[in-house]
Structures are given as C-alpha cells and as structure tokens.
Amino acid sequence: MIILAATPIGNLGDVTRRLVTALETATVIAAEDTRTTQRLLAALGIDNRPQLIALHDHNEKQRAAELVRRAASEDVLLLSDAGMPTVSDPGYGVVAEAAAQGVTVTALPGPSAVLTALAVAGLPTDRFTFEGFPPRKSGDRRRMLSSLAAEPRTMVFFEGPSRVADTLADMAAAFGGDRRAAVCRELTKLHEEVVRGPLDDLVAWAEPGTRGEIVLVVEGAAASALPFPDAVARVQELVSGGMRLKDAAGEVSAHTGHSSRELYQAALAAKS
Known part of the structure; x- marks a missing residue:
C-alpha cells in the first residue's frame, strides 16, 4: 500500500509513535527531499536504512506510476518535508494513480500547519477553506484575492516570508483593511509568533520584513447588509x-x- 505519513512541522517532539515505527520498518520511502528524511532518521536515532526515492513537484508525474507499481507488492512510505503529504506538497499524483489502479492508500495522521494555524488564529473555525500559496506575480495574486472577497468562510494561506508584506497589502485592498486576520509564524518552533489584528495593522507590522515559515489566516466576508x-x-x-x-x-x-x-x-x- 501507499502510506502517507505526517512529519513534524517544527518541533521534533510532535513526532508520533506510529511514524517512528513506520520509519524503523520501511523498506522504501518516497520523500520530497531525501536529505531532509535522512536528517529526520538521524534525529530520531533510527538505524534503518530504507531505499529513498526523491518525489517532488518536478518529477511526480513520472514517478507516480513507478511508486504505485511497487506499492502493489510492498509498502511505500510517502513523506513531505513537513506536515501531511499532498497538502501543498507532493503526493496527490501518487494517490490519484493508486486510486485508479486499485492500490490501497492509508495515512498516519500527525502535525498540520493548516489546522494548527486555524486553531490559534482566534477566528471562526466552524467552516474554513485552504487556499495554498497565492500566486507570486502581483497581478495574478490580486485577481485571485479579488475572487475571494465574498468568501464567507475563514481562509488559510501559505506564504513565503519575502512576500508576506505584499500579500497582506493585496489582501487589504481586496478584502478591506479592517478585515481581521492572523499571521502565524514559525509554528511549534522556538520562536513561534502569532500576530492578530485588522489587515491594515498587519501590513504595517510586516513591512520591515519577517522571517520563517508563514501561515496567514483571514476572516471570511460578513453577510452583506447592503442590498x-x-x-x-x-x-x-x-x-x-x-x-x-x-x-x-x-x-x-x-x-x-x-x-x-x-x-x-x-x-x-x-x-x-
């Protein structure tokens, strides 16, 4: 079968017992970055030396069929660098191919940057939508955000630190500067930080620059009182x-x- 395994998003103490067992017994691991997986094995003190196969955005289409063929006769453990595979990370193509070929897919649940940020943001959690990374180009990003201006659910985005200020400014323009949001930085790590406030305030906070892994959580649009x-x-x-x-x-x-x-x-x- 294909086994999707969630890895820590920062704090190594979040590793699950099931993941440790899977890493200790795996014979084949498909990994977003094999070096990251090697470091994880070393950090956990695991002596197992499985075959490591690189699986990333640039080769997943070619590798998916090969991995599924192997999974028909042996377990293939699939890891991303952090969090759950397939969620803004490689793995979807392999799962789709496995489903088409009738090969079993299961998951070892664990850390998720999306759910962690949603939980600590202080915004409604009953309904939400994950939007991944906004487009890098300004025009494309603005069009994407404009299409979400009326979205009533809480929205969760990933973003790189170098683009946070620009993306928050585009969000303020698309959603209104008074829309509530939270910047969740370095989740579960030593310097974890959650900054909450209206988008205009967050733009001012981000302008001097920031570092680390970023998750943005934005309040959904209120029901319009204006006909x-x-x-x-x-x-x-x-x-x-x-x-x-x-x-x-x-x-x-x-x-x-x-x-x-x-x-x-x-x-x-x-x-x-």
Whole structure:
C-alpha cells in the first residue's frame, strides 16, 4: 500500500509513535527531499536504512506510476518535508494513480500547519477553506484575492516570508483593511509568533520584513447588509468620482461581500 505519513512541522517532539515505527520498518520511502528524511532518521536515532526515492513537484508525474507499481507488492512510505503529504506538497499524483489502479492508500495522521494555524488564529473555525500559496506575480495574486472577497468562510494561506508584506497589502485592498486576520509564524518552533489584528495593522507590522515559515489566516466576508442594487449604486458613485469601474467594483465587493464581477457587470449594464 501507499502510506502517507505526517512529519513534524517544527518541533521534533510532535513526532508520533506510529511514524517512528513506520520509519524503523520501511523498506522504501518516497520523500520530497531525501536529505531532509535522512536528517529526520538521524534525529530520531533510527538505524534503518530504507531505499529513498526523491518525489517532488518536478518529477511526480513520472514517478507516480513507478511508486504505485511497487506499492502493489510492498509498502511505500510517502513523506513531505513537513506536515501531511499532498497538502501543498507532493503526493496527490501518487494517490490519484493508486486510486485508479486499485492500490490501497492509508495515512498516519500527525502535525498540520493548516489546522494548527486555524486553531490559534482566534477566528471562526466552524467552516474554513485552504487556499495554498497565492500566486507570486502581483497581478495574478490580486485577481485571485479579488475572487475571494465574498468568501464567507475563514481562509488559510501559505506564504513565503519575502512576500508576506505584499500579500497582506493585496489582501487589504481586496478584502478591506479592517478585515481581521492572523499571521502565524514559525509554528511549534522556538520562536513561534502569532500576530492578530485588522489587515491594515498587519501590513504595517510586516513591512520591515519577517522571517520563517508563514501561515496567514483571514476572516471570511460578513453577510452583506447592503442590498445588491444599493451596492451597484455605490459602485456608480465611486465611478462618478473618478475611480475606474473595476477598482470601484472591487472596493464595494470588499466591504459588502457581493461579487466584484457581478457588481462590475451590473454597473456596466446600467451605463449602456
């Protein structure tokens, strides 16, 4: 079978007994970075020397069929560098191929940066959506965030430290600067830090620069108290004041929860 195993996201003390047993007995390990896996084995004092097969974003399509073939006759342990494989990490292609070939897939639960950040952020946890890494390019990122302006569920994002300030600024523009959020940094590590506040405040906090692994948790949009026709009228007012239609639709969307696309189209139709 294919065995997906969650590894610590920072603190080695979070390793599970099941993971230790699996590492001690594995004959084949598919790993996002084989060097990271070797360091994990050494840190845990495990003498087992399984065959290590690199599985990353650049080779997963080629490796998936090979690993599934092996898993038909022996267990293949699949690890990412931290947390649960397949969640913004390699593994999905292997699981999909295994499902198609009728090969069993199981998981050894463990640490998750997504759930850890959600738990400590202080924002609603009853419904949430994981959005992974926002696009690196500014224009693509803004379009992606704009499409989420009316999302009512709490949103969880991964981000690199060098882009946190820019991403928070784009979130403030798309969602409104008063939208609550949390920056969760270095979770479970010695310098763990959770900074909570409105997006405008978090932008100011991030501007000097930050380090470490980052998870962003953002409050979902509140149900709009403004009827859609009134929201369209507000867009028209902003356009009359000199704002571009697209920008006006985005701003009203961020404050009302109505779709920016629908506001744009309605205001455009009203002009013709």
